[in-house]
Amino acid sequence: xxxxxxxxxxxxxxxxxxxxxxxxxxxxxxxxxxxxxxxxxxxxxxxxxxxxxxxxxxxxxxxxxxxxxxxxxxxxxxxxxxxxxxxxxxxxxxxxxxxxxxxxxxxxxxxxxxxxxxxxxxxxxxxxxxxxxxxxxxxxxxxxxxxxxxxxxxxxxxxxxxxxxxxxxxx
Numbered sequence: 001x002x003x004x005x006x007x008x009x010x011x012x013x014x015x016x017x018x019x020x021x022x023x024x025x026x027x028x029x030x031x032x033x034x035x036x037x038x039x040x041x042x043x044x045x046x047x048x049x050x051x052x053x054x055x056x057x058x059x060x061x062x063x064x065x066x067x068x069x070x071x072x073x074x075x076x077x078x079x080x081x082x083x084x085x086x087x088x089x090x091x092x093x094x095x096x097x098x099x100x101x102x103x104x105x106x107x108x109x110x111x112x113x114x115x116x117x118x119x120x121x122x123x124x125x126x127x128x129x130x131x132x133x134x135x136x137x138x139x140x141x142x143x144x145x146x147x148x149x150x151x152x153x154x155x156x157x158x159x160x161x162x163x164x165x166x167x168x169x170x171x
Contacts, residue, residue, distance in 0.1 A: 014047060025057075033058075041080065042080075045079075048084070050089055074098050075104060075114075078104075094121045098122055100127070101125075101127040102118075102127065102129070105131040106132055112143050115143050116146050119147065127157075129157040129159065130157065130158050132160050
């Protein structure tokens with residue numbers, strides 16, 4: 001028996017990926033967006049490149065869930081597209097699934113990489129509220145070139161959670 005939860009999550013994702021596309025879709029319609037399934041979903045996205053499942057119906061099926069789960073949806077979609085690394089699907093879905101007024105909480109360099117990937121592919125984000133936890137400010141330099149090169153981003157708010165507001169910049 002595998003005791004480490006990460007191994008269990010990877011094996012669960014592998015099991016799901018081996019199911020028929022119909023079974024995969026049925027399973028994810030029930031479990032997509034649930035906090036306890038996020039790591040399984042990340043492994044699944046990386047394993048399958050989201051080639052056998054349509055992400056938009058999954059996003060739509062979360063509408064009836066709790067508000068907290070719905071608020072976690074844009075970051076989860078961003079993470080999904082990043083992990084899948086499927087350019088065709090990213091280009092098709094990103095502007096449909098990610099709002100132009102985006103709030104994103106980053107607490108690691110991994111999450112900063114997800115944000116950078118999203119900003120490089122989403123050509124119409126007009127407002128970005130970036131909430132940084134802990135030492136994330138050091139990692140923000142990773143995404144700043146992408147932010148500064150945006151032709152449509154009009155408003156950027158950087159906020160250090162748990163401390164004072166860093167400020168708001170108008171471009």
